[in-house]
Amino acid sequence: MAAIYSLYIINKSGGLIFYKDYGSKGRMDTNDSLRVASLWHSMHAISQQLSPTTGCSGIELLEADTFDLHCFQSLTGTKFFVVCEPGTQHMEALLKIIYELYTDYVLKNPFYEMEMPIRCELFDINLTQAIQKDRVALSGR
Amino acid sequence: MQFFGGSEISPSPPTPTTAGNNAHMMYVFNRNGVCLLYREWNRPLHTLNPQQDHKLMFGLLFSLKSLTAKMDPTSAEKGNLGVPQLPGQGCSFHCFRTNTYKLSFMETPSGIKFILVTNPRTGDLRETLKYIYNLYVEYVAKNPLYTPGTPIRCELFNTALDQYVRSIA
Incomplete structure (x- = not known):
């Protein structure tokens, strides 16, 4: 049973730069994932407009009937979000680990062009490890 | 590393002025998107x-x-993105949280949407919204002078709602 269903990374203008599926049912083709990512970008922005008080920085957690969506926005506007089982804990920590991996293996990669889709082997490897480790930690509890 | 502190960047919302009053505002929409009710208790920011x-x-x-x-x-069968769905069809959501507020959402089988915006630290409000729906049924739907699809002008409902919302922890 997968605790984490999928991971998305979107750039500051809402374009999908990374998407990985970890075993959700049904097909989500490239166009669908792109649409979902940019839709999330807009929903995130609108939620800031509707805040009753100042200083709102957008949706952090969306609780749907069959999944939870945790979102983390970096200071530069890159958004990381994971779709996981309802009630999964410690997703904020995982998102920050993923962010660290992103800064280490993507941003420090001299061949990576900013705001472009991520194609870095080392990032993929370390990300898989981080997710696996998280899954083991979750199942051990 | 200070960046990972989280709360340092985003200012925490002001503590509610009235003790025990965590609710900011409430919306009721019908299935056509008409706003039947809007109540505001504590909303300093209007954009x-x-x-x-x-x-x-x-x-x-x-x-x-x-x-x-x-x-x-x-x-496995999700259809296309953006295809309109009937109430109760497809996977919906019950709340989302930002650093300044929490929005709880409920849709009734007739397509009426109840939205309650509260302090981000409030717990699960699904039962609360069900209770508010009960209030709606009792005071609005059963009111012979109320025409469905028009804004709610029901003093009893408003009083009962204000009173109940004040008790939400």
Whole structure:
């Protein structure tokens, strides 16, 4: 049973730069994932407009009937979000680990062009490890 | 590393002025997107005029619903993104949280949407919304002078609602 269903990374203008599926049912083709990512970008922005008080920085957690969506926005506007089982804990920590991996293996990669889709082997490897480790930690509890 | 502190960057919301009153505002929409009721208890920030605010809120909920229906990782048949769905069809959502507020959402089988915006630290409000729906049924739907689809002008409902919302922890 997968605790984490999928991971998305979107750039500051809402374009999908990374998407990985970890075993959700049904097909989500490239166009669908792109649409979902940019839709999330807009929903995130609108939620800031509707805040009753100042200083709102957008949706952090969306609780749907069959999944939870945790979102983390970096200071530069890159958004990381994971779709996981309802009630999964410690997703904020995982998102920050993923962010660290992103800064280490993507941003420090001299061949990576900013705001472009991520194609870095080392990032993929370390990300898989981080997710696996998280899954083991979750199942051990 | 200070960046990872989280709370340092985002200012924490002001503590509610009245003790025990955590609710900011409430919306009720019918299935056509008409705002039947808007109550405001504690809202220091207004970015838009009321009409635009209601439209934006309805649009946000509508789009979030199509997003969750499309993203649902447990069903294989999801259809296309943005295809309108009947109430109760597809994967919906019950709340979302930002650093300054929490929005709880409930849709009845007749397509009436109840939205309650509260302090981000409030717990699960699904039962609360069900109770508010009961109030709606008792004071609005059973009111012979109320025409469905028109804004709610029911003093008893407003009083009961204000009283109940004040008790939400």
